[in-house]
Amino acid sequence: MTEPIIEFKDFSFKYNSQAEPTLKNINLKINKGEKILLAGPSGSGKSTIGRCLNGLIPNIDQGEVKGKCLVNGKDITSTSLFDFSFTTSTILQDADSQFIGLTVGEDIAFALENDCQPKDKMHQTVNQWANELKIKELLTQSPQSLSGGQKQIVALAGVLVDESPILLFDEPLANLDPASGLKTMAIIDKIQKELNATVIIIEHRVEEVLSQLIDRIILVNEGTIVADQPTNQLLHSNTLEKIGVREPLYLKALTAADVNLSSIKEVDQISTLPVSEKISDKLAAWTKQAKITKKEVDNLPLLKLDHVGHQYSKNQPYPLKDVSTTINQGDFISIVGQNGAGKTTLCRTICGFISNEGKITLKDQNLSDLSIKERAEKIGYVMQDPNQMISQKMIFDEIALGLRLRNVDEETIKQKVDQTLKICGLYPFRHWPISALSFGQKKRVTIAAILVLEPEIIILDEPTAGQDWKTYTEIMSFLKHLNTMGKTIIIITHDMHLMLEYTSRSLAFAKGKLIADTTPIELLTNQALIKEASLKRTSLYDLAKHYNLPDPNKFVQAYINFEQQNWKDEDYE
Ligand SMILES: Nc1ncnc2c1ncn2[C@@H]1O[C@H](COP(=O)(O)OP(=O)(O)OP(=O)(O)O)[C@@H](O)[C@H]1O
Numbered sequence: 001m002t003e004p005i006i007e008f009k010d011f012s013f014k015y016n017s018q019a020e021p022t023l024k025n026i027n028l029k030i031n032k033g034e035k036i037l038l039a040g041p042s043g044s045g046k047s048t049i050g051r052c053l054n055g056l057i058p059n060i061d062q063g064e065v066k067g068k069c070l071v072n073g074k075d076i077t078s079t080s081l082f083d084f085s086f087t088t089s090t091i092l093q094d095a096d097s098q099f100i101g102l103t104v105g106e107d108i109a110f111a112l113e114n115d116c117q118p119k120d121k122m123h124q125t126v127n128q129w130a131n132e133l134k135i136k137e138l139l140t141q142s143p144q145s146l147s148g149g150q151k152q153i154v155a156l157a158g159v160l161v162d163e164s165p166i167l168l169f170d171e172p173l174a175n176l177d178p179a180s181g182l183k184t185m186a187i188i189d190k191i192q193k194e195l196n197a198t199v200i201i202i203e204h205r206v207e208e209v210l211s212q213l214i215d216r217i218i219l220v221n222e223g224t225i226v227a228d229q230p231t232n233q234l235l236h237s238n239t240l241e242k243i244g245v246r247e248p249l250y251l252k253a254l255t256a257a258d259v260n261l262s263s264i265k266e267v268d269q270i271s272t273l274p275v276s277e278k279i280s281d282k283l284a285a286w287t288k289q290a291k292i293t294k295k296e297v298d299n300l301p302l303l304k305l306d307h308v309g310h311q312y313s314k315n316q317p318y319p320l321k322d323v324s325t326t327i328n329q330g331d332f333i334s335i336v337g338q339n340g341a342g343k344t345t346l347c348r349t350i351c352g353f354i355s356n357e358g359k360i361t362l363k364d365q366n367l368s369d370l371s372i373k374e375r376a377e378k379i380g381y382v383m384q385d386p387n388q389m390i391s392q393k394m395i396f397d398e399i400a401l402g403l404r405l406r407n408v409d410e411e412t413i414k415q416k417v418d419q420t421l422k423i424c425g426l427y428p429f430r431h432w433p434i435s436a437l438s439f440g441q442k443k444r445v446t447i448a449a450i451l452v453l454e455p456e457i458i459i460l461d462e463p464t465a466g467q468d469w470k471t472y473t474e475i476m477s478f479l480k481h482l483n484t485m486g487k488t489i490i491i492i493t494h495d496m497h498l499m500l501e502y503t504s505r506s507l508a509f510a511k512g513k514l515i516a517d518t519t520p521i522e523l524l525t526n527q528a529l530i531k532e533a534s535l536k537r538t539s540l541y542d543l544a545k546h547y548n549l550p551d552p553n554k555f556v557q558a559y560i561n562f563e564q565q566n567w568k569d570e571d572y573e
């Protein structure tokens, strides 16, 4: 019988700063060479389980331990961090906190220095992985100057060079472009097979993780394990949906089209679904009944970009070059494209945080005539992490801050803030401290703090990255509501289904250039653009192809219609 490499026995853990235990009575065995997906809603305790496996608990995050947790045969309460460094390699959720080297190359080599490898061998290993992950040109760059997705890939390289028996990935895909996400999963699969490593992946993007075979899915909810089953068995239950984890889209579509999933043994990969006329007919009939409606857009020009470009330093290639386009009033735009393509750089340029080589006009006013503060009143920028934006303790004060800085009188502030709180569905919480809010609610507060200044445009940088299904839906239905009220919204995203379902126009970027400005569906029907911008078609399209449906795009649209019918028109007033 295989010996478990990880074993939790009646294990509970309470952080010192918490009143209640975060992990409650965990019983879990993971065998050598297994490939596990650990999923569950935000705050359920997934990363806390991960921290037990790499020794951060109890070495750094201290607290009260009950029961036992054995990793590679050693009790975590008597194992030093140094010893853990030979057992577990981790890619942390927050890649930024993981970098130690001055350059990317140094950083990747750090794990090897720990293993006292000779310099030549070290260079060879670093170069081999840099080639494999296509980050060779980044080796001399400082980790801090990388784009979000580039940081994630560099952190991944650091884990892969290490060759530890346990590889722990905490949200490895959160900031990756769709093509890199798939590639990362393939690389994890390859290394797992080569080393017979035990792989544990913590992810909200279940569908992408399942692009490779996964042995078992473990679901965590409120600090306990609520399911621990082989992948197919779990996908046949509706436990994912029940605890608020997003089910793979193609499975939802099959169910919506009345295909009986319980009659299909293996549902974890589209390619192995049985091709039968009965299923094809059901999917085709379901597509046929869908009514496709098109959103009317006025095309009233609002923001004009004319040869916009930026260069961080002279000897670096242009991260953004020659971008020209017009954003219209009421547009809901997605900005998509490969990691490092210049998406964030473009938005920073529009907001005036960095210089611009071209010209940007808002309703014929040249933005370079305005200060950053004045621009912020017209174009609001919502950063990915609300915690980086929030500076006040109370919700009301956070939303009022921008107006106070502009010396608006308190009576007007109260009136404007109350009105914004109502629009954002935050009015009942107005006297709450921000610390008591969920991530999704905090995000709403940061959007409200921007909205109160009545900007013409709101730009959001990956608003749903790393969010669970509930928060994702909460954020997106709120943005949809704002757009319906006439706000122009631009979001940077790597989520292709989000782009299709919510946005009506996509700007695709590759290597600093705007390579397409079209509808999301058109974008995803163009194979050359998909490749150039590192995008991917959604699993709905793949399913339609698998069943040979005559019009895969109409099938995707039918599914979007179906989801939109289920949108609850939340009461924001
Ligand atoms: N260092 C810490 N000190 C005190 N409490 C913590 C600490 N880290 C996490 N917690 C608490 O433990 C709970 C579980 O957090 P954890 O990060 O394990 O959740 P998660 O399932 O990984 O969530 P997410 O998907 O949002 O990353 C949270 O409610 C959090 O407040």
Ligand SMILES: Nc1ncnc2c1ncn2[C@@H]1O[C@H](COP(=O)(O)OP(=O)(O)OP(=O)(O)O)[C@@H](O)[C@H]1O
Residues within 6 Å of the ligand: 144, 145, 146, 147, 148, 149, 150, 175, 177, 312, 313, 316, 319, 337, 338, 339, 340, 341, 342, 343, 344, 345, 346
């Ligand atoms: N402060 C900086 N100094 C030097 N180079 C930078 C800096 N910030 C970004 N870059 C480089 O500019 C390029 C574009 O980065 P940007 O953050 O705009 O990409 P992105 O499209 O938003 O990527 P991602 O999808 O990974 O977030 C990248 O090659 C990055 O390494």
